[in-house]
Amino acid sequence: QVQLVQSGAEVKKPGSSVKVSCRASGGTISRYAISWVRQAPGQGLEWMGGIIPIVGIANYAQKFQGRVTITADKSTSTAYMDLNSLRSEDTAVYFCARGPPRNYASGSYYNGEHYQYWAQGTLVTVSS
Amino acid sequence: SYVLTQPPSVSVAPGKTARITCGGNDIGSTSVHWYQQKPGQAPVLVMSYDSDRPSGIPERFSGSNSGNTATLTITRVEAGDEADYYCQVWDSSSDHGVFGTGTKVTVL
Numbered sequence: 196q197v198q199l200v201q202s203g204a205e206v207k208k209p210g211s212s213v214k215v216s217c218r219a220s221g222g223t224i225s226r227y228a229i230s231w232v233r234q235a236p237g238q239g240l241e242w243m244g245g246i247i248p249i250v251g252i253a254n255y256a257q258k259f260q261g262r263v264t265i266t267a268d269k270s271t272s273t274a275y276m277d278l279n280s281l282r283s284e285d286t287a288v289y290f291c292a293r294g295p296p297r298n299y300a301s302g303s304y305y306n307g308e309h310y311q312y313w314a315q316g317t318l319v320t321v322s323s
Numbered sequence: 324s325y326v327l328t329q330p331p332s333v334s335v336a337p338g339k340t341a342r343i344t345c346g347g348n349d350i351g352s353t354s355v356h357w358y359q360q361k362p363g364q365a366p367v368l369v370m371s372y373d374s375d376r377p378s379g380i381p382e383r384f385s386g387s388n389s390g391n392t393a394t395l396t397i398t399r400v401e402a403g404d405e406a407d408y409y410c411q412v413w414d415s416s417s418d419h420g421v422f423g424t425g426t427k428v429t430v431l
Contacts, residue, residue, distance in 0.1 A: 230420055240358075240366065240409050242420035254418050257324065290365055307372060308413040308420065309356035313365035 197222035197272075199291055199314035206320045212279040215317045217291030219272040225249040226296035228304060229274040231265060234316075235287040243289075246274060250302040281321045288316040325414045327423035334429045335400045343426045345393040345410030353412050355393040357386060360407045369408075370395055397428070405430045 202216040217229065230245035244255035248267035255263055264277040274291055292310035328346040335341040345355060355373050358366035369380050373388040383398045397404055410423035 232420075232422070239407075239425040240360075240411075240422040242422060245420065256419055292366075304413065304415070304418050306413060306415045307354040307356075309354075309368065309371055309411060310358070310366070310420075311368055311371075311377070313367075316365055 197224070197227070197293070197296075197312075199293060199312060201289075201291060201314040201317045204318040204320070206322065207281050209282055209321055209323055211281050212277060213281060213319050214275055214277045215289050215291075215319070217274040217276070217314055219274075219293075222272070223269070224267060224272045224274060224293075225269055226299070227293040228297075228299060228308060229265075229267065230292050230308075230310065231263075231276045232290045232292055232310075233287040234290070235284070238287075243276070245304075245308075247299045247302055247304070248274065249299050252302050278319075281319075283321050286319065286321045288318050290314055290316045324417065324419070325412065325421045327410055327412065327421055329408075329410060329423040329426045331424070332427045332429065334431055335397075336431045337400055337402060339400055341397040341400050341404070341428055343395045343397075343408050343410075343428065345395070345423045346391055347393075347412065348391060350391055350393050350412065351389045353415075355386070355388050356411045357395045358409045358411065359404075360409065361405075366409065400428075400430055402430050404428060 231243040246253040253265040267274045292313045357370040360366040370386040374386040
């Protein structure tokens with residue numbers, strides 16, 4: 196049973212970058228698609244982007260295009276979300292999440308992608 | 324981009340039925356998934372593919388999806404069901420995940 200564990204809370208200055216990790220314990224991430232979802236204080240869930248680690252293909256929500264980079268290291272079963280040019284509005288809890296195990300070798304997502312398991316979340320605070 | 328609209332809040336008395344809607348253009352032609360989120364916790368999947376309950380989710384939770392509206396129904400509501408609920412679809416035209424605006428369920 197693959198569980199997801201994220202790195203710890205971060206405090207960043209405006210204009211800087213943050214990199215949050217998401218490690219899959221108990222197995223490999225190669226059978227999953229990993230997505231990153233954020234939640235600003237008192238707000239709803241917001242899909243940022245995702246990656247298919249087995250082929251290394253990432254895609255991003257238009258809102259974050261050019262500011263976010265999602266990568267994965269299959270050798271350590273770890274996915275990363277790198278967000279730059281931070282501003283106060285980026286203060287949020289960032290979650291990685293995965294769905295059921297599937298064959299993603301083609302690099303294609305399945306219609307009906309959803310998130311069966313979530314990591315605990317990482318609070319990123321952007322403040323001067 | 325695809326938009327999913329939920330009512331901001333639903334209030335229900337214990338033992339009664341709560342219905343949470345999720346509106347989207349022709350949403351009935353795609354699969355809808357639902358998450359429950361309690362304060363300070365990560366979301367929990369409570370319904371997948373419109374009406375499939377994951378293991379461990381009570382039978383009191385059910386789902387439907389047709390036309391422009393998907394619905395999560397909670398029967399015999401308990402105090403522990405008080406939480407935020409989000410619908411979600413996969414927009415295959417863009418390969419993006421989309422979440423609804425969220426509904427706060429309050430048990431009176």
